[in-house]
Amino acid sequence: MIRNYSIVLVCLISVFFSCSSDSTKQEPTPIYDNSFILSYEGDKTVVGHLDESQVFTPNVYESLNKNSISFTNFENSLFIVSQDGPNFVTKLNLKDLAEEVTVTTSKVSSPSYLAMYSETDGVIISTGGRGRRRTYDLSFFNVSEGVKDKIDGVSSKVLFSKSGVLVDGENILIADDKELKVLNIKDKSIKTTVIFDDVISGILKDKNNKIWIGTEKRIGDAKFVSLTTDYGIDEMVTLTGVNLYKNSMLSVSESGSYVYWSEVSTGVIHRFNTETKKAEEFINPTTEGIMLTTVIREHPITEKVYVLGAEDFFDTEKSILTIYNEDKSVFKTVKGIGNSPIDIFFSKEDFSVN
Template identity: 50%
Template sequence: MKKLSIFTAILFALTMFSCTEDSDDPLVIPTYDNTYILTFETGKTSLEHLDTAYVYTPDVYTSLNGDALSMHNFNDKLYLVNQSGPNFITQLNDETLQEDRVVATSEMDNPSNLLMYSEDNGLVVGSSGSGRRKKYLLAHVDMNTGISEAIDDISEDMLPSNSALLLDNNNVLIADGNELKAMDILSKEISVLHEFSETISGIVRDADDVIWIATEKRTEKASFVKLNADYSIAETVTVEDESVNLYKNSILIMSKNSYYAYWSESNSGKIYRFNTSTKTLEEFCTPLFDGVMLTTLVKEHPLTKKVYVLGLEDYFDTEKSVLSIYNEDNSLFKTIKEVGNSPIDIFFSDKAYIAQ
């Protein structure tokens, strides 16, 4: 029953992960030599480690905070977000993984996905209820005082994913149901930029610093909408492939310095990618053929451009985890089994790992 309970929680968590990264010195060429894998476990948080030779080391960081769902990187700090305490947000040193700060109070239930826009302040997605009555909310984060109540200007249809929030200069773009909103980080005022006919499935930014909005297929076809610098719509690319739904639980993500947005189709389990430069879409791989029964994350490495697909070999055994790594040309590069219990997120670090 315990494994089944964790499995159910993972299904919920599939719409809530993918580590976001911000802030790089343009004069420094990052190497991204260290890969961290976050596990989703009741009553425990664990980070696993892969080096450049893909040597796996378990439990390089552990805590008693339960139900970890995502990681976020901002200004050389790594943040872990937990749905249950005692700490809901933990700030780690990027190199030593030592705890620097924690947030132990939250007025919003089940915090899941974080975006920091300053050393002290950010936004976090949360949820309440269950099943069809589940509500997805947004709250302010203050690292000194905690997580606030849900923001009134945001509906209960927030996209439960890190691709719901994107920092752009003094604005945070927010995917709120079918509305694209912007919050001024200075005044905290929220405005509606666009209302789409379908639900937003993600906000991404490509290597040219162009922002794209993905919308899912329901009554209308799925689409990618290109924005101008002033957030007006520059172009809409309609997805003509009828098998592509781009649902909001598709774990859409785009890595730094990339032109590819990747996602997992929830119906078929296939991985697709959209090239924002050529404006073309292609089926990338089918992880099921390579032993990944349930995909929990797909993410492109920012330097090697290899694509990491994280998941489980068995729906009902969370210990049978697997990481399949693909080359940019779709070929399978490597499969690594047993990469932690219920792996849920990956962070590619450009900092040295200094074991303590």
């Protein structure tokens, strides 16, 4: 009798752990089959779609918002930033690109690059003035209140780039000319943690959550600097033969180990391996007909590198995308991807072209 109870008990335990195992199965890894390309078309906003076979469909989303310059995302929403409105920020649902929120209020001119730290709040880089008097400011953003005034304690020399700010938990790192500043989201305090010899060209976070700072070659050589957890200098890697200027379009791999940038003087794209600490020339886009590079981004799953731009400096309708493998070989080239492609976003959500 005791033996029978033991058998039943063993069976019940087996069933329990089997059910527990089933209930804790991991979700399948998203494949990011859908890509959206933003065109810089001046008098309107146009988004095109690239499917898993790299077939391009134009105009899957359009609006009358002028000079839309960038994408950003938070969870299942995609944000488009327009410099001249009437909607300065538009929030879209990634599954159908339906408009969820439109923001028509901005207390600064030409909002451009948005970084969200919650569903409703973020910071945005804007620009104003002309020539040597041109300013690059940072403001708080709220989906209900719009783009607010310039933040006190930050200069008007913020890096005008997606990599000009980085959200890291409760802090926002700011590339403020040569200074690395840290803004606490909760109490809004700002402190300077590092002052570099040269201007910061980007703030990036690698797949291991290590933060890297790029600095220009001006007074000294260009450098990549890794940070400690309290945002001090951890390690400094000196680069030779490159300038790493602040308009070099720095971007980082989400799943690999590379930081990419375009050398302004040559157009050649270089990459820096955050694990080996080595930099190398990656590709020359002109070989594939890209005379003007506007976007460099690595796919988060395939780790292929998407380089977007134009075949002709004077005809932005001649747009082109070349996709490169990790070994520098060409995977595919797609022409006619919209007028003046200015940004790309890889989406993990299902999307069907109507």
